[in-house]
Amino acid sequence: MTVLVLVAAVLALLLGGAGAASAHAGLSGSDPADGSVLKTEPQHVTLTFTESVSFSDDSLRVLSPANERVNPRPAQHVDGKENTARVELSGKLPQGTYTVAWRVVSADGHPISGAFVFSIGRPSETAAVVATDSPDDTAVGRLYGVLRHVAYSGLALLVGAATFVLVCWPTAGATRPVRRLLTVGWVALTASTVALLLLRGPYESAGSVTSAFDLGQLGRAVTTRSGGALMARLVLLAVIAVLLRRWARRFDGADDGARPPEPGSRDRQVGALLAVALAVTWAFAEHAAAGIQVVLAMPVAVLHLLAMGVWLGGLITLLLLLRRRGPADQGVPASAIVRFSRMAFRAVAVLVGTGVYQSWRQVGSWEALSSTSYGRTLVVKVAVVVLVLWAASYSRRWTARLVHEVSPAKAVRVRAAERARVAQTVGAPPAPARQDHDTAPDAPAGDGPDEKAAPPASDADTYRRGLRRMVTVEAVLGVVVLVITTVLTGTQPSRAAGEKAAAASVADSGVKVLTDGAGREVSRNVYWLSTRPDVLDYDAGDWYHTPTTSYGDLTGLNSLAAATVTATARTTHHAGSVSTTTVTLRNTGRGNTPALLTDLHLVDGRGAPVLPVRWSDNQISLWPGESAVLTAEHRTTGPSGGALRVRISGWNTPTTHITPSTR
Structure with a gap:
């Protein structure tokens, strides 16, 4: 029950923090340009994006003023350039305003969409209607975002619990809380991966939730970069299920009082290889796969994910074992706590190091920390990480106190002091040995030096309670970090946002400078193109005035x-x-x-x-x-x-x- 309550709390935080993701690439240009008026009909429409994109048969549609599709064939890349999309148009096109609606998938697996217009001859009214919502504001987009949170939490639980057993305390694999934690982590990751694969097609094509079971759409989704990564993850999870079952049988002997077998180097190597392979399925299809320094960003992203799982999943595992009620000799040994403390310290160091690199790669400038959504979210994450480090420092203090109490050196000092206080009188019955106030007065017969060297129960309980409290705080803060990390993976990086804004600025604004024969500036005109042109009613005009029925949209200047x-x-x-x-x-x-x-x-x-x-x-x-x-x-x-x-x-x-x- 404790495991289910804790996991439910984790998922509640994850679902509560789930938000819409932003686009990760942008339209940098088009031919014809947005709002342009052409004298003759074009032969094709070409779009250029800030990074490579993929598309389906319906990714790019050109609609006539009567809302009829005028591109008979699907889009293709231009001369092999993966950041472009081009469709050919029908032969003879009537005059009026045409609408270009597009929806493509950026290199990091996130769909982006938009629309613009151009006119042939002169602008006109249009019956074309296109969706203007963000791809993540749909039911499929929101559900897909929630499932990504669940997948991250499952990875953390699975990797962290397995690492704790293989590295810190093998006996933990025979305990019920750890087995449940491994099962919950595997089930959460597997179920979310299956659901993500089914929803991948509707997510990319703006379909409905019910279209997730369309086999044709599923077949197309499997052939994409993100779909292939999800399929590889399912294969790895099947292998992990077989190994977990085999290891569970090996640990079953502990239920009968036998000592569970120690994992060998081969077991640790297999576990590490599977953990790395799982992390690669994320890095291959998300932020690390796009942008600058991809060759370096991929292994850094893998290390970041693994460090997160080892630290956060291990914390939750340790917390469940510390909260377990039972005989004192079945508690977590101090040596296991020390090993985890050292491992967690290294994991946090890796998190900080890889996080600094990823922040630089995705943010790009100090100004972007306050001017972009990604930067502001990253600042919040850094603040929470500082709190995590504060909580971790107190956890290490409690660990040091607990280890100090059970150290062999202290046992030797206590035993030597007791022997020095025994005195022998001459000519009289032996005097009873003087008892120190730190020792038990009436020790039962047969107690050896090991029992006398143990710390008082009150001190051990105090140290374990303090450690349990700080581990709880650290685990809760770690869950918050995981939530923010998942939000960041669904938010447009600041560097990409800057490139997109720069491209939009170049496309939507311009300057005309008039110079004389000597090159001196005579006149300067700056203009900003609206994404929606003014519509003039030429039929209602006269020789001196043409009424305007709708105006261009210049609200972009406000941002x-x-x-x-x-x-x-x-x-x-x-x-x-x-x-x-x-x-x-x-x-x-x-x-x-x-x-x-x-x-x-x-x-x-x-x-x-x-x-x-x-x-x-x-x-x-x-x-x-x-x-x-x-x-x-x-x-x-x-x-x-x-x-x-x-x-x-x-x-x-x-x-x-x-x-x-x-x-």
């Missing part, structure tokens, strides 16, 4: 990342109370985020505008690394106005004031 703009200014005084202030602006940010609509104003010491003033330009947009020099001619301010300042603000630039130098 434009902040830009960092630095500025310097210098004021030169001329004769006749006229001055010129020269301002040099520079966008020092990285990536593709512009400093949009950056305004400059001259103000006096009270914040009032300095008028009249004539700017060469006082509203400008700058791309990262770009700079501009602007000048303002104005009257020389007097003492009443105070010092002259330049106020700088913008759409995504915070307001700052600088004081120009003078000459």
